[in-house]
Amino acid sequence: MLRRGLHHRNRHLHTQIPKPPSPEASAIASLILQTPSQTLTLTLDRLNHNWSPNLVDQILKRLWNHAPKALQFFNLLDRHRSYTHSASSFNHAADIAARLRDYVSLWALLNRMRARRLGPTNRTFAIVFERYVAAGKPDRAVKVFLSMHELGCDRNLCAFNTLLDVLCKSKRVEMAFELFRVFRGRFRPDVVTYNIIANGWCLIKRTNRALEVLREMVERGLEPTISTYNVVLKGFFRAGQVKEGWEFFLEMKRRGCEIDVVSYTTVVHGFGVVGEVEKARRVFDEMVKEGCLPSVATYNALIQVLCKKSSVEDALVVFEEMVRKGYVPNTTTYNVVIRGLCHSGKMEKAVELMGRMKGDEREPNVQTYNVVIRYFCDAGEVEKGMELFEKMRSGECLPNLDTFNVLISAMFVRKKADDLLAAGKLLIEMVDRGFVPRRFIFNRILNGLLLTGNQWFAKEILRLQSQSGRVPRQFKL
DNA sequence: GACTGGTTCC
Numbered sequence: 001m002l003r004r005g006l007h008h009r010n011r012h013l014h015t016q017i018p019k020p021p022s023p024e025a026s027a028i029a030s031l032i033l034q035t036p037s038q039t040l041t042l043t044l045d046r047l048n049h050n051w052s053p054n055l056v057d058q059i060l061k062r063l064w065n066h067a068p069k070a071l072q073f074f075n076l077l078d079r080h081r082s083y084t085h086s087a088s089s090f091n092h093a094a095d096i097a098a099r100l101r102d103y104v105s106l107w108a109l110l111n112r113m114r115a116r117r118l119g120p121t122n123r124t125f126a127i128v129f130e131r132y133v134a135a136g137k138p139d140r141a142v143k144v145f146l147s148m149h150e151l152g153c154d155r156n157l158c159a160f161n162t163l164l165d166v167l168c169k170s171k172r173v174e175m176a177f178e179l180f181r182v183f184r185g186r187f188r189p190d191v192v193t194y195n196i197i198a199n200g201w202c203l204i205k206r207t208n209r210a211l212e213v214l215r216e217m218v219e220r221g222l223e224p225t226i227s228t229y230n231v232v233l234k235g236f237f238r239a240g241q242v243k244e245g246w247e248f249f250l251e252m253k254r255r256g257c258e259i260d261v262v263s264y265t266t267v268v269h270g271f272g273v274v275g276e277v278e279k280a281r282r283v284f285d286e287m288v289k290e291g292c293l294p295s296v297a298t299y300n301a302l303i304q305v306l307c308k309k310s311s312v313e314d315a316l317v318v319f320e321e322m323v324r325k326g327y328v329p330n331t332t333t334y335n336v337v338i339r340g341l342c343h344s345g346k347m348e349k350a351v352e353l354m355g356r357m358k359g360d361e362r363e364p365n366v367q368t369y370n371v372v373i374r375y376f377c378d379a380g381e382v383e384k385g386m387e388l389f390e391k392m393r394s395g396e397c398l399p400n401l402d403t404f405n406v407l408i409s410a411m412f413v414r415k416k417a418d419d420l421l422a423a424g425k426l427l428i429e430m431v432d433r434g435f436v437p438r439r440f441i442f443n444r445i446l447n448g449l450l451l452t453g454n455q456w457f458a459k460e461i462l463r464l465q466s467q468s469g470r471v472p473r474q475f476k477l
Numbered sequence: 478g479a480c481t482g483g484t485t486c487c
Contacts, residue, residue: 123479161480195481227482265483300484335485367486402487
């Protein structure tokens with residue numbers, strides 16, 4: 001009986017095999033980056049490549065951190081004699097324009113899609129909703145949804161669910177619920193709609209509201225799915241109701257619910273955050289016994305609890321075990337283990353593991369770098385932190401606000417004049433990349449520079465401060 | 478990536 005469920009339970013395993021990298025796309029992407037904007041047309045003409053939608057998508061993905069160049073590439077290729085963009089490439093371009101908050105280009109792209117009868121599709125609208133909400137304009141997202149039909153796309157339940165999901169994930173649950181109440185007569189909500197709303201309430205730790213919504217769902221004759229149960233399960237653990245969560249899990253089993261890898265992972269993680277290492281392990285072992293294969297996420301949950309509440313050595317045992325069993329650790333796995341190693345002072349081993357990521361086609365991301373840089377700086381090895389920072393600048397991993405804050409703070413530990421100079425340079429780069437430093441960072445650096453008698457540089461920083469703030473340069477095209 | 482669920486950190 002248990003065997004029957006094996007296939008769909010573990011469909012996630014298929015996604016664990018890393019996609020082969022596309023050397024062709026990387027080569028063209030770096031060529032585009034090296035070519036000055038003025039001569040890009042010529043370069044692309046001369047390249048005369050056999051373009052395919054997939055290749056163009058890959059290139060756009062690789063140019064993600066270089067948005068203006070990405071859009072220029074897209075637009076130039078749009079005027080190509082024989083090649084025409086696919087809907088998916090249009091969506092990529094729209095996503096990039098929206099991320100730059102360049103709404104003029106965004107809507108121009110949507111209109112072009114429509115003119116060519118490529119869309120805009122539900123996926124396009126999902127991007128638009130997400131970007132407006134991320135930019136703090138949820139009302140715009142709702143407005144776009146309400147005028148979808150004018151843009152050549154039916155207002156359907158899918159789009160409605162997507163909008164509710166985007167609002168809920170940004171914690172605007174009240175707003176989503178209001179919308180749900182107003183429009184439920186028109187769109188006939190399905191179990192997905194209810195799962196989204198219930199998950200929203202759980203996200204803000206209002207498990208009772210989630211249960212209320214789900215009761216209403218059942219009254220309306222909709223059957224809960226395994227996702228519904230998993231939403232509630234996660235909700236209990238997230239709200240710190242561990243006892244209720246565990247009892248709900250047992251109830252799921254009693255009722256013969258097909259507990260899947262997500263349910264198990266939720267429980268392992270739930271016990272993990274409250275430090276119940278033994279219980280977490282027992283549930284992990286139980287799922288294996290029940291014939292449900294753990295996924296990478298399940299391993300991540302277990303490895304994390306071992307790192308935090310047991311020891312990084314125990315975590316490494318499980319890490320090596322999963323590798324031996326043929327799993328490919330993902331970036332999260334590496335980040336968890338690397339953090340554990342840093343935390344117990346094993347910096348060399350942490351750096352070694354960063355190197356090992358590349359072998360698995362898992363590039364260290366900004367979180368990976370930030371953790372290792374932070375621990376190096378805390379240990380007083382500021383040079384090693386800077387070394388990693390240089391490395392990330394040369395690669396495709398962009399530093400974020402955290403990276404700069406950590407490095408700049410580190411420059412005050414040793415009370416050296418050179419360090420203050422370095423802090424000032426970091427501040428300039430930070431503003432240059434479109435980040436807005438907090439005022440106390442400016443003041444700290446200014447005071448330091450004045451104390452060490454570097455009046456000239458202090459003046460530069462002051463000028464920078466008066467300029468920074470409004471429109472970050474990153475967002476200008 | 479094509480309506481929903483599980484894994485890192487701040």
